[in-house]
Amino acid sequence: MKNHLPFGRENSIQELMTPDLQFAFQIVAAHKRAVNGQWSYPEHQHTMFELNMVLEGQQTMHAENSAYLQQEGDILFLPPGVAHASGGSPAMEPMTYFCLHFDIDDLTLRRSLMGMQTTLLSASDGLAATAIRAALDNMLISLAYAETGMLRDKLTFLSDTFRLLSALTNWAMDGEADILQETNASENKVALAAAMERELRAGAALNRSNEEKINIEKMAAKLGYSPAYCKRVFQRVYGMPPRQYLTGLILRQAKLLLIDTELTVEDIAYRLGYRDVSHFSKQFKRWMNLSPAAFRRLTHSR
Numbered sequence: 020m021k022n023h024l025p026f027g028r029e030n031s032i033q034e035l036m037t038p039d040l041q042f043a044f045q046i047v048a049a050h051k052r053a054v055n056g057q058w059s060y061p062e063h064q065h066t067m068f069e070l071n072m073v074l075e076g077q078q079t080m081h082a083e084n085s086a087y088l089q090q091e092g093d094i095l096f097l098p099p100g101v102a103h104a105s106g107g108s109p110a111m112e113p114m115t116y117f118c119l120h121f122d123i124d125d126l127t128l129r130r131s132l133m134g135m136q137t138t139l140l141s142a143s144d145g146l147a148a149t150a151i152r153a154a155l156d157n158m159l160i161s162l163a164y165a166e167t168g169m170l171r172d173k174l175t176f177l178s179d180t181f182r183l184l185s186a187l188t189n190w191a192m193d194g195e196a197d198i199l200q201e202t203n204a205s206e207n208k209v210a211l212a213a214a215m216e217r218e219l220r221a222g223a224a225l226n227r228s229n230e231e232k233i234n235i236e237k238m239a240a241k242l243g244y245s246p247a248y249c250k251r252v253f254q255r256v257y258g259m260p261p262r263q264y265l266t267g268l269i270l271r272q273a274k275l276l277l278i279d280t281e282l283t284v285e286d287i288a289y290r291l292g293y294r295d296v297s298h299f300s301k302q303f304k305r306w307m308n309l310s311p312a313a314f315r316r317l318t319h320s321r
Contacts, residue, residue: 042125043271044184049119051159056111062104067120068132069097072155076114079106087139089116094140094152098133099258117159123184124267126216126257131191133258147193150186154179212256214242215249219265235261270306273299277315284311 047067051074062081071080073089080087080095082103087095097103099122108114123129140148161176218238239246253261269291276287288299303311 041271041275042123042128043267044125044180045122046180047120047122049117049158049162051115051117051162053113053115054107055113056108058114059107060105062102064100064102065120066099067122068099069095069103070119070121070151070155071095071097072117072152074115074117074159076108076112077110078114078116079109080104081106082137085137087137089139090141092142092152094148094155096135096138096140098136101137103137117155119155119158121183124259124264124271126264128188128191129259130257132187135191145193147186147190151183151190154183154186157182208252209256211242211244211249212253215253215261216257216264218242219261219268266306270303273303273311274307274314277311278318280315280319284315287311 045067053075071078071089072094073091075091077091078089080089080103082095082097082101086106088109089095123132140151142149142152157179158176161172161179215238218241235250236246239249242249244252250261253259253264257264273287273291276282276290277284282290284300285296288296291299293299293302300311303309303314307314309317
């Protein structure tokens with residue numbers, strides 16, 4: 020019997036394919052701010068990563084029972100959940116800084132960045148730190164988009180965002196040797212978290228990505244652990260709860276499907292495992308503050 024191979028592979032001798040990539044990189048509340056010598060900011064924490072760069076003057080930042088003195092050009096990297104406060108300028112002089120909050124749902128890079136801990140990046144900290152600083156400098160220039168809203172300015176800001184992602188990835192790779200020691204997660208815990216991630220992705224691939232259909236309790240039982248332990252390990256290794264990661268998978272898949280205008284919103288809802296289109300529409304609007312139809316119009320507007 021003839022072996023029917025996919026078109027293009029009939030006479031192939033060797034083939035190497037890269038894994039499919041699908042992840043979200045989010046930037047929130049990026050801002051440049053000039054302040055006077057009396058300015059300070061109280062202790063707070065958030066669920067995202069933060070990059071804080073001093074542009075003019077000096078800043079004292081307090082985080083994890085340590086004080087970090089930032090000179091011009093110094094960048095402070097803060098992982099999620101770290102309580103921090105700015106004491107402003109130690110000399111009580113005006114100061115200008117650029118602050119950017121970001122998040123990423125690619126678990127490999129996320130785990131690497133979680134292992135970096137709070138870090139002060141000075142001008143002498145190597146090529147990776149220099150690349151992060153250059154990316155932030157470019158983003159400062161393209162902040163004109165915040166005022167103009169022009170398409171070209173937005174595309175420039177998007178390009179600078181990819182440069183920042185590349186610089187962060189290279190920085191994480193430079194620190195890869197220290198990551199296993201700093202994440203406080205044993206190999207067994209890392210393996211369990213990775214197994215959970217595969218189960219979540221498998222559910223999405225089988226069009227079972229509805230949150231009601233992928234049951235964390237059943238997944239934990241399949242892996243031989245309690246649900247509470249599985250959730251705790253996933254959070255420790257990847258810095259986010261499994262439910263949040265699952266929601267990101269659903270939303271990302273929904274947005275990609277909505278770009279395909281040959282599919283109706285009803286088709287997409289059923290593909291994602293929802294029982295009815297109204298449930299899907301309500302969920303999508305809660306996530307994006309846009310209805311599926313409005314999101315589709317935006318992606319195809321000229």
